[in-house]
Amino acid sequence: MVARHESFPSFLLYSLKSFLLLGLVQDSTSFIFTNTPEYPLRVASFNIRRFGLTVVSRPAVLSNIVRIIKRYDVVFVQETRDKSLASVDTLRAALGEAEWEYTASSPVGRGTYKEQYVYFYRPAVVKLLHAYLYNDSRDAFEREPYIVQFLYWSPAASSNVKVTLVGAHLTPDDVPNELEALTEVISQVKGNISDSQGIVTMGDFNADCNYLNGAERGAATLFNTPSEYTSFLRDTSDSTVSHKQDCAYDRLVLTEQGQRQVKVANVKAFDFEKGLGINYEAAYALSDHYPIEFSLL
Ligand SMILES: *[C@@H]1O[C@H](CO)[C@@H](O)[C@H](O)[C@H]1NC(C)=O
Numbered sequence: 001m002v003a004r005h006e007s008f009p010s011f012l013l014y015s016l017k018s019f020l021l022l023g024l025v026q027d028s029t030s031f032i033f034t035n036t037p038e039y040p041l042r043v044a045s046f047n048i049r050r051f052g053l054t055v056v057s058r059p060a061v062l063s064n065i066v067r068i069i070k071r072y073d074v075v076f077v078q079e080t081r082d083k084s085l086a087s088v089d090t091l092r093a094a095l096g097e098a099e100w101e102y103t104a105s106s107p108v109g110r111g112t113y114k115e116q117y118v119y120f121y122r123p124a125v126v127k128l129l130h131a132y133l134y135n136d137s138r139d140a141f142e143r144e145p146y147i148v149q150f151l152y153w154s155p156a157a158s159s160n161v162k163v164t165l166v167g168a169h170l171t172p173d174d175v176p177n178e179l180e181a182l183t184e185v186i187s188q189v190k191g192n193i194s195d196s197q198g199i200v201t202m203g204d205f206n207a208d209c210n211y212l213n214g215a216e217r218g219a220a221t222l223f224n225t226p227s228e229y230t231s232f233l234r235d236t237s238d239s240t241v242s243h244k245q246d247c248a249y250d251r252l253v254l255t256e257q258g259q260r261q262v263k264v265a266n267v268k269a270f271d272f273e274k275g276l277g278i279n280y281e282a283a284y285a286l287s288d289h290y291p292i293e294f295s296l297l
């Protein structure tokens with residue numbers, strides 16, 4: 001078990017803290033986790049290129065995806081292309097059905113090309129409270145964001161905390177407009193799910209290189225309004241697997257809400273070529289994107 005926590009040096013501290021608090025804790029939300037984690041919640045956003053039946057039919061690829069997802073408690077998967085969700089069930093079986101559940105969106109996209117969003121999560125560690133697709137009444141998005149709220153145990157706050165996650169895979173063809181539209185989504189979500197302690201907006205925003213130039217990045221409200229949005233990944237970060245590319249496509253933004261704030265820490269693109277010790281071909285066979293991983297304190 002300890003191996004799972006390797007990359008989170010604060011583990012021992014939290015372990016000690018929650019040990020001391022064990023049994024003393026009550027919360028307004030009476031839900032009790034069966035396996036109260038003694039470490040911060042570990043979350044990732046991961047564009048698994050063209051995830052579907054072909055991907056899960058390749059044992060080496062599937063087993064590497066499993067190794068990556070098991071690093072976390074909640075994983076937002078983008079680019080699922082399998083209406084039947086059979087591939088998602090196969091992945092869940094490979095993860096361990098007793099430990100993992102998921103919620104999947106209906107297929108989203110304006111034309112015949114559609115994708116589904118999936119959140120995998122450990123029900124012993126988080127409780128899913130809401131899941132819905134943004135009502136995109138003015139059709140601002142090719143793929144309307146998929147919004148969930150989770151309840152989790154925060155060792156730092158010594159209480160249960162509610163966090164809302166807004167996951168989106170922005171279309172490369174319209175990144176500046178869709179990025180701005182995300183600010184409307186966030187304010188709508190604030191009104192609709194008013195009892196969160198923070199809103200995390202994340203995903204493959206295609207927010208760099210050919211799809212968003214320097215001037216457009218400079219104009220993006222989400223990345224340049226620190227009083228309202230904390231953007232954790234800089235324009236110089238790199239979430240691409242390719243050695244030839246260096247693009248900050250995948251992003252993570254926190255919006256504060258409520259009294260007791262969710263805190264985000266340990267944000268980085270997880271380089272699974274290095275992290276899993278696999279070669280470049282095996283890494284690129286898995287996806288062209290690294291997951292963005294972070295802790296929720
Ligand atoms: C508000 O949230 C609920 C989920 O709890 C969802 O079903 C509903 O569509 C949302 N309303 C809007 C306007 O987004």
Ligand SMILES: *[C@@H]1O[C@H](CO)[C@@H](O)[C@H](O)[C@H]1NC(C)=O
Binds near residue numbers: 135136137
């Ligand atoms: C979405 O919003 C539009 C415009 O506000 C509204 O007419 C429609 O009923 C909403 N749809 C759902 C499913 O809530």
